[in-house]
Amino acid sequence: MAQLTEDMAIVLRASPFKERDKLVTFLTENHGRITGVARNSIHSKRFGGTLDLFACSKISYKEGSGELVWLDEANLRRDFLKIREKLENISAAGYFVDLCLRLTEENHPVREVFMLLAHYLYLLEEHTATFEIVRSFEIKLLERLGWAPVLDECVSCTAPFFGEELSPEESFVTLATEQGGFLCHNCATPNARHIPLASLLWMIQARETMIQHTHTLHFPLDPMMEAAGTLQYFLRWHAPGLGKYRFRSHGMLEQFLLEAREDARELLASGAIGSMLGDPESFGEMPEMPPSGPDHGPDMRAPF
Numbered sequence: 001m002a003q004l005t006e007d008m009a010i011v012l013r014a015s016p017f018k019e020r021d022k023l024v025t026f027l028t029e030n031h032g033r034i035t036g037v038a039r040n041s042i043h044s045k046r047f048g049g050t051l052d053l054f055a056c057s058k059i060s061y062k063e064g065s066g067e068l069v070w071l072d073e074a075n076l077r078r079d080f081l082k083i084r085e086k087l088e089n090i091s092a093a094g095y096f097v098d099l100c101l102r103l104t105e106e107n108h109p110v111r112e113v114f115m116l117l118a119h120y121l122y123l124l125e126e127h128t129a130t131f132e133i134v135r136s137f138e139i140k141l142l143e144r145l146g147w148a149p150v151l152d153e154c155v156s157c158t159a160p161f162f163g164e165e166l167s168p169e170e171s172f173v174t175l176a177t178e179q180g181g182f183l184c185h186n187c188a189t190p191n192a193r194h195i196p197l198a199s200l201l202w203m204i205q206a207r208e209t210m211i212q213h214t215h216t217l218h219f220p221l222d223p224m225m226e227a228a229g230t231l232q233y234f235l236r237w238h239a240p241g242l243g244k245y246r247f248r249s250h251g252m253l254e255q256f257l258l259e260a261r262e263d264a265r266e267l268l269a270s271g272a273i274g275s276m277l278g279d280p281e282s283f284g285e286m287p288e289m290p291p292s293g294p295d296h297g298p299d300m301r302a303p304f
């Protein structure tokens with residue numbers, strides 16, 4: 001008889017499996033991402049609301065023969081149903097769980113990511129999603145996965161970006177996704193994406209602000225739009241094989257968030273938001289991360 005494992009878990013994805021079962025992917029507190037079969041869950045009330053998207057439960061499961069586990073029991077701790085009262089919050093939570101689904105690995109513990117997701121789901125029960133909340137989730141997620149971009153100095157010559165008075169050409173840096181940050185104007189490569197330093201400053205602030213205060217942040221639109229596009233590059237860089245995949249509800253979410261902003265009226269009317277927000281269709285040539293490069297393998301992650 002296989003031993004039961006217990007853990008706290010948030011539903012990232014659920015789909016019907018065979019006739020009566022469901023296949024459910026969870027992010028767990030101590031065992032990373034797991035996918036389990038919930039037997040007889042479609043027509044019976046055995047699992048209640050514990051298999052609904054975003055639900056957080058104490059689950060117990062048995063190891064299966066392959067990667068799949070057998071879900072034995074689930075006790076609901078929080079259904080996060082309040083998130084469903086607002087479209088922008090459903091979209092934000094949908095985007096957050098999809099990021100966690102794509103950027104974590106099966107059976108690789110990432111407790112800090114679990115805690116981050118749980119805190120943001122709580123936040124979305126209390127507050128309406130904003131551009132700033134979403135950016136702060138993205139950058140904190142990169143940080144907790146051990147992939148935080150270097151925001152305060154050049155990744156080539158280590159010249160600090162801030163602290164001295166800057167000439168206009170120095171107020172831009174260029175994106176260097178593969179090196180994990182940005183290049184100063186001396187090290188800049190031609191044709192790389194230019195990012196205003198203001199965007200880096202706002203990203204630093206989003207990273208440093210405590211989760212429960214992120215709803216009070218208000219950043220100017222233009223540098224935040226640049227930050228949004230830049231963060232997509234970093235997120236996608238760490239999830240190889242995505243191709244042109246769009247994160248779940250991401251496009252809809254950005255549209256909702258911009259519509260809520262007075263300062264975005266003109267931009268929305270121009271219809272040019274796709275490329276600014278990092279729509280994968282607009283990426284052109286995207287550097288491909290090696291499938292198991294020595295610097296990006298699981299062992300190089302921050303020790304949690």
Ligand SMILES: [Zn+2]
Binds near residue numbers: 154157158184188
């Ligand atoms: Zn440099």
